[in-house]
Amino acid sequence: MINLYKQGESAAQLAREYGIGYSTVHKWIQGQAKTQSGKSPDEIKAMEKRLASLSEENEILKKALGFLAQK
Template structure:
């Protein structure tokens, strides 16, 4: 069962994260905008910077997407390797 789930724009999420970073507490943001603390906490977590190389920084959301893409590419490579082995036998 899905309760009343609202969709928030990326712009709105970024605004809430910026307000948090500027000093507003989770409790203040939650009561002011009617958003649960856990939802806001997730947005904050996803916007945290992750250092991947010297001088290269991405946010957690981008990092997770890159990891998922890497897994998909590895799976495709395994499938292609198996297909090449089958065609090489013919």
């Protein structure tokens, strides 16, 4: 069922097709995502946000260093 979802079928379609509740299918999909990476989608999203913030901070510090080196 997870493979069908990855191939493009929606969780709702799979639930109807197999006579399973949508929430059950959704939990299976979320559980699979967590077991493959070791992190839940929410944890991954938070880490990506943190990475973007740190990358931006790093760029600011590089510019500041260049500015201070000119003086």
